[in-house]
Amino acid sequence: MLPFLIRRLSGAVVIMFLIGAFTFFLFYSIPQDFAELACGKNCSPQNIAVIRENLGLDQPIAAQFRDFMMGIVAGRDFPQGHCPAPCLGVSFASGDMVWDSIIDRFPLTLSLTLGGLVVFLVVGLGAGLIAAWKRGTAVDKALSGASIVLSSFQIYLLGPIVLGLLVYSTGLMENPKYVSPFDSPGGWFLGMLIPWVVMATIFTAQYTRMSRSTMIEQLQEEHVRTARAKGMSRGYVFFRYAWRGSLIPIVTIIGIDLSSLLSGAVVTEFTFDLAGLGRLAVESSVNKDIPLTMGVMMFGAFFILMLNIIVDLAYAFIDPRVRLS
Amino acid sequence: MTTLTKTEGAGSAPTGSDPFLSVRDLYVRFSTEDGTVKAVDGLSFDLERGRTLGIVGESGSGKSVTNLTVLGLHNPKTTQIAGEIVLDGQELIGARERTLETLRGNKMAMIFQDPLTALSPYYTVGRQIAEPYRKHRGVSRREAHLRAVEMLAKVGIPQPKLRVNDYPHQFSGGMRQRAMIAMALACDPDLLIADEPTTALDVTVQAQILDLLKDLQQEFGSAIVFITHDLGVISTMADDLLVMYAGRAVERGSVGEVLRSPQHPYTWGLLSSMPRLGSDVDKALTPIPGSPPSLLNPPSGCPFHPRCAFPEQVGGGRCATERPALPEGRGAACHLTAEQQRTVFIDQIKPRLG
Amino acid sequence: MSENPTLSPERQDPPDAVGETLLSVEGLTKHFPIYGGFPFKRKVGAVQAVDGVDLTVRAGESIGLVGESGCGKSTTGRLITRLMQPTSGRITYAGQDITRANRRQLAPIRSEIQMIFQDPYSSLNPRQTVGTIIKSPMEVNGINPPGGREKRVRELLETVGLNPEHYNRFPHEFSGGQRQRIGVARALALEPKLIVADEPVSALDVSIQAQVVNLLQKVREELGIAFLFIAHDLAIVRHFSQRVAVMYLGKVVEIGDRDSIYNRPRHPYTHALLSAVPEVELAEETEGRERIRLAGDVPSPVNPPSGCRFRTRCWKAQDKCATQEPPLVRIGGNREGHLTACHFPEEPTIAARDEDVVLDPALAALEEATDTH
Structure with a gap:
């Protein structure tokens, strides 16, 4: 029974990782600028640039993915403050931590x-x-x-x-x-x-x-x-x-x-x-x-x-x- | 001696004692969407303690239904039953469910055909054997467990103390059937009904199980009703034989009488359609033409007449109109005279059997 | 395992063979892998369903394959018809190696080897008419008989004893025996040379079995079709087959002509099998048959015993049996073509012994108890 449980749980970790990756690349393949979305309407180009930097959107996609996954496992820092694990990012709309909103x-x-x-x-x-x-x-x-x-x-x-x-x-x-x-x-x-x-x-x-x-x-x-x-x-x-x-x-x-x-x-x-x-x-x-x-x-x-x-x-x-x- | 007589008032049995199990004019009908199935149509037989009655017949002959009815395991909503089933002086038809529960597994027990599906996959073999013993004897869980171990040892399960905690799927097919026998015999029943108990088993295992049943019967003294389609099995197991066709008994007698000098054309058909290890391979088999009849609408008169080769010997179209009665004791439900039966068997049937 | 082709050096066609060798298999093996383990599933073993079977079928003959569940007789049938791919070994049909033949290479041979299945209820498509069922092998193989396919189907229906008028009926309108006749008609549609019949009558009522056995016999005699007749019923196999192979746990333990196997068996397992058959004794006084009661069931084909696979249930087993696998050879006293795989063969008789062989401990104990009082 225990080996079964260990096997299933370790399998679940792998699947969770795959789901994370899938979700990430699914959304990042949307042909829209996230910084613009996060900024909202009537947003100045300067603001967009700041947001882009804050969210790390100026980095290569591989690095962004790494940050996203690491955030879930170990937490990450945003200008709004530290986001403890499991960090799912920051809401564009409210600026709150996603995890907090869910909880x-x-x-x-x-x-x-x-x-x-x-x-x-x-x-x-x-x-x-x-x-x-x-x-x-x-x-x-x-x-x-x-x-x-x-x-x-x-x-x-x-x-x-x-x-x-x-x-x-x-x-x-x-x-x-x-x-x-x-x-x-x-x-x-x-x-x-x-x-x-x-x-x-x-x-x-x-x-x-x-x-x-x-x-x-x-x-x-x-x-x-x-x-x-x-x-x-x-x-x-x-x-x-x-x-x-x-x-x-x-x-x-x-x-x-x-x-x-x-x-x-x-x-x-x-x-x-x-x-x-x-x-x-x-x-x-x-x-x-x-x-x-x-x-x-x-x-x-x-x-x-x-x-x-x-x-x-x-x-x-x-x-x-x-x-x- | 088991008496196979029709009721002519109580106590007509030659030994003077009442039979242990007596079935009288049993009719069982099921209502289905297609109509009423006449599963058992006027069946009578007697059985005494320590004897084995073989009931042989093909699918749909009513042999299994009869025995489910004895135990009262039919669905009461869709089944109509008429007649008498008397077990040790007690009438079972119409008996209260509570009464039947105290008899089942205790005074009368049953072994089913496929031990894999007939044992619950969810409980250990030991628990399933101990259950009826606890219920009927009112003993403690521990005593019942010991009884299960004892019974498993008796039926030849190696390391019974360990295997008692196994689940049925951990047993091989032969062991499962042994466990089933252990379960049926746990309360030392007076009547054991075995419904095709070896049909699902391999031939070498079948031989073990049949011998085991015979040996255990010697020890427990139970009466056995042994149901099968296999004449070979029945000839090694039974003392007396009842041949069923389309819900009716068509022939009865001792095993030797029925198999060596059969009287009913259906019995002839069964014997000559079946090769034996000792039969002449150059002789073609003689099948029974046609198929078994539908019990929704069984043939009139003698139910075997559409497949029978001898209605013209009877003449007058009697086979199609008049239902032949099964005589008391040894005999067959057939319109052929005893003399005709004897000459047909000796002249036509016996040479085929090689 | 036993990829040893020298296993049966004695195997030669007897001079009065029914015909030429139609099909031969050598070292035929089928292992079904078992997966399991931790943390990753991998192959942890194999069900050795068929393990090094040598067999020949000659044109027009009927060879029976008997044995208990798990002996590999059905798998052997499926391998020969190429419904399954063998793990190793060689299948030669009419001189052509078809072991690894692909679909196209197999196409002409497929029509010559046909199969009849056990269950006449599940082996016929319930949504097709009888005509379509029997016709479809001809359509698949592009065969256009003179007079058209429908005419041929009607002829076939007549051959198997069904009414040609029933061309447009559905399988559920027929009884079990009639359905098996439809299965036979379908197998005959392509004029096969070999029919593999896997338990063709065991699902049928006793009174119907003989109808189908007689039909198969008629087909064999009139059309000269060879049969590989797979069944667990020893009496039916004896009735139908000129030669018989006895299988145990994936191996042929004994093979020979009918009389040798049934009256002069040498392998202890053949003895046990025959003595276990419950026989209707039609005469009052018959010479007794030997009584052998084995202990337990057939062991699992996942971990078959070393050496001789029957040794764990054999009363004659010695150390040698565990270490050396007995070859299938013609042993002293055997007739030609009668091969036995046993180190310590039995006497060639099935008559009662001085003392029964009762290996089953429960039986032995109960019988001892009854003997003493």
């Missing part, structure tokens, strides 16, 4: 993701299990039907409806906002509740259908029948034998969903006017704030890599055939 937005994204995850895993998987257990009954049909209807919804449709009902017309709840859970756990919970539920609803439908179908598939497995032939009870067989096998595809999808949510839930954030990573990414690209866009991209790539490794570890944990091969 500033990250708690909201993390809260949104983890809270939503809890809701859609508990409700989604739970409903799927119940539907599989009660296969063919009215309960199954109701749950399956509801999941199909809900999965055709969109956040930007469901969000305003919920806001309209709970906030604007009845005033039962306040507009969603982010409060640090360390300052006010209750405020954090109430502030995030509507986004969680709305976002999770869409995902829940998908997880309900998937956990139902994989459970039904697993229940037909021969080893499940063997367990029944040994006299094990239906519930025992359902949870110990069938559920275990159905986890593999579910874990795969969770990994994919989590990594995309952690790099920003754009639609959810815009719908509820929350400032998370998704919004940061969109704003930075609209503003042509190249360092910020690159930073958000690499941050997202990091989560995708990490979650991939975690998912593989989860496979090994679930299935001894993976563990022992």
Whole structure:
């Protein structure tokens, strides 16, 4: 197991480097002068020259690349001050460190993701299990039907409806906002509740259908029948034998969903006017704030890599055939 | 002696004792999208402790379905069952699920065909063997583990104390089937149902497993229902034989009787379509024409009549209209008279078998 | 490994051969690499699926290839039809070395060597009609039979016992046995000289197997096609093949005419294999066959035993067997063409021994217990 982990982590470092290089050369191949972008409109040629020097844009591209990569590993100095590792550069628009901007937005994204995850895993998987257990009954049909209807919804449709009902017309709840859970756990919970539920609803439908179908598939497995032939009870067989096998595809999808949510839930954030990573990414690209866009991209790539490794570890944990091969 | 008699009131068995397992007029039907599958169509047989009943038939003959029904492992929503299955005086059809759970793996156990898919990949072999023992005997985890080691040793797994912690995929095919047998015998069941237990195995391993089953039966005294499509396997394993075709029993008797003086044209067909190590290679095989029938719409009368060479000997179109009954004890469900059966076999069939 | 061409110095065509040598393989080897290791994956070993097989197929004859799983019989079939590239060795067809032949060089030969597969369900394209399936080998090879391809397909359907009217039906409309007939018709479309049949009947019901075996026999006798008949069922191989090769862990351990292999076997493995076949005894009193029960399963072809590969399961094994690989030769007492790879061969009989050979420890223990009381 440990060699596996070491191999995967060292592989991840290599891939992160390649992603860094790819991002760098992708953006530097844009036929636009970064100094002009950084300077903004109505910028004097003198200012541009200063900015060019400050950002090191007057150096050869190889040297710039070296500085960029070294900055991520060891940090680098800008006229605005020292940028500690991992340094992703300085935002053109605000002049802030890119890393700081990302870290500033990250708690909201993390809260949104983890809270939503809890809701859609508990409700989604739970409903799927119940539907599989009660296969063919009215309960199954109701749950399956509801999941199909809900999965055709969109956040930007469901969000305003919920806001309209709970906030604007009845005033039962306040507009969603982010409060640090360390300052006010209750405020954090109430502030995030509507986004969680709305976002999770869409995902829940998908997880309900998937956990139902994989459970039904697993229940037909021969080893499940063997367990029944040994006299094990239906519930025992359902949870110990069938559920275990159905986890593999579910874990795969969770990994994919989590990594995309952690790099920003754009639609959810815009719908509820929350400032998370998704919004940061969109704003930075609209503003042509190249360092910020690159930073958000690499941050997202990091989560995708990490979650991939975690998912593989989860496979090994679930299935001894993976563990022992 | 196992009695293979139809019900004529209780206690008609020659030995005077009730059979250990008694199946009476069993009908099993599945509802599918295409219609109703008549998987088992009026099947009766008896089995006594310590005896082995071989059930031979091709795919779709109903042999596997019958035994899943005995264990109550069919899907109750899509399956309609009629008839009686009495195990040691207890009626199993309509029994509560709780009751069946206390019997399964305890009083009646099953060995499946493919041990790779029939064992869970997620748990150790030891745990899977210990599980029914813990449940049915109420012993501690440790005692159950020791039982698993003991059973693995009994079925010939080398270093059982170590291998008990292995997962099924770490076992070879033959070892997996041994583990499966260990699991089935862990609670010392009175009835063991073996569904094609050696079909997935190599021939040298098959020989080991068959001998092992026979030897273990001597020790455990279980009654065995042995299901297979292989007449060679059945002739080495079974005491009595039931030949099934299209969900019905078409012939029964002791193994020697059925294989050496078969009475049903289907049994003749099976024997003469199969080469043996000792048969004459210059004689062509005599296949059974056509294919096994669809159970959605089985042929009228005798289900074998469309593939049978002898309906005109019966005459009157009886084979297509009238369903032949399987007589009590030794006999075949065929309209040919006993005399006709004897002469056809001796004059036409036996010379083919070389 | 055993690239040694002197392995079978005795191998000569018997005088009354069925025909000339059509296909011969020498030292045929196929190793599948296994990758693994840390930190970088590299080749850490190989599955020695086929390891130095010598075999000849003569025109018009049927040679059977038997053995248990992992013995390499199917791989051998695929190598011969060039569906797989051998690791080493030589395949000669009609005097031409086709081991490394490329697509174009192979084209004329491809049509002469055809294959029939085990599973009649997955080996036919479900979206093509039977006519298209049987016709396509002719199209691919640009063959225009007199009267047109469709006429030829109808003839073929008739040859294999199917209704020519079923030309436009799809595979799912046929039963398993009928599908295997379609597979045979497809193989016959190019008028092959050799058919490699890989377990052609093992997926079929017992009552259907004989139909297909009889069809193959008819095809062989009437069209003079040679067969390499690969199967695990020893009785069917005996029925179909004039010569039989027994494989174990990638090697041929014994080869000879049918009577030699089935009645006068010399290799302990052949003895064990034959004695393991459950036989329907049709007569009350039959002379007993020997009873040999090996221990355990076939070892992994990744790390096959040194020397003689069967030695780990053999009751006659001695030190020599671990160090020296026995050559496949005609040993004393063998008929011509009967070759055995064994240092300590058995008596040429399959009659019951004074004492059964029971190597399986569990069986031995249980039988001892029952014998004592």
